[in-house]
Amino acid sequence: MKKLFKTFLSLLMIILLSFNFTNTQAAQTPVSTSDDWISQALSDYEPLQTLKKEYPDTEMVENTTKYILNETEEDKDGNTLAVKKREFLNDSDLEKYLDKIKKEEIKKGKKVEEKKDGTVSIYLIEDGQTKYVTYTKLKIGLSLYKYTSEKFFVACVYNYTTKPEIDLTYHHQGIAGLALGPQLAMDGQSSYGGRVTITNYLGEKTVRNNLNGGLSIQATGTQGIGYSVHETETDLGLITGLEGVISCTATQTNSSDTVCSAFGEYDFVRSGLGGFSVSYPSGISVGLVTIRTRYTIQDALNLR
Secondary structure, three states: OHHHHHHHHHHHHHHHHOOOOOOOOOOOOOOOOOOHHHHHHHOOOHHHHHHHHHOOOOEEEEEEEEEEEEEEEEEOOOOEEEEEEEEEOOHHHHHHHHHHHHHHHHHOOOEEEEOOOOOEEEEEEEOOEEEEEEEEEEEEEEEEEEOOOOEEEEEEEEEEOOOOOOOOOOEEEEEEEEEEOOOEEEOOHHHOEEEEEEEEOOOOEEEEEOOOOOOOOOEEOOOEEEEEEEEEHHHHOOEEEEEEEEEEEEEEOOOOOOEEEEEEEEEEEEEOOOOEEEEOOOEEEEOOOOEEEEEEEEEEEEOO
């Protein structure tokens, strides 16, 4: 009897392990994450870690995250027809919404596929043309650390939780920006920092930062900084992940101020990556020929 029971359990495990999401099966909800992902992303970020060594009492004041779901409609040749974004305050609500979409489309008889990274594609035929809608995810956050009574470290952190967007020429192009309200003054060029970590299908990581010369802070102003990203799959292999940081230290301009609004942004540039500027409260400004999808977060940072 015990042997039969063990055999039954083994068969059950095989069935469960071989379970894949199809158009006739219910979707699986990925494991939830929390705002602690920002602290983890900054745990080996050199500008912050160097600051902590010099100022051991440095403390994290707050982390704020926005979770973004992209809905990209493309034709059979991969040309983008439309892009929509939906924003959530937590990843649980995002996953519930996406799960609802998948179930609704399955009921309609649509072909729904889900990749291991959470990317969802829905295939459909409209007006006699084959199209598909792809859902991808990204999270973007703001982080504030205080290291003296009037000195702060501010960072915008972004992370694709599914495969990053790639254009038809196998490139990923982007712009990162950070802007602060007048209650904080950026400390200047030497305080600016940036890093981008790209992961390929083999799990290999390529790191660009402003310290090794692989990344330069190109747009600087009294209240805003920015850098551009340009990576190609022909050089790195199939890109499966991308995480970035842009940061600065800043000084409180008036001790009586208790909050300062900060603006973080990451843009995926579909074409026309060129000159840009970063300012508060506009964020990243680009030329007329640039086609982009903006991912932004704004929050009132606590200066107490």
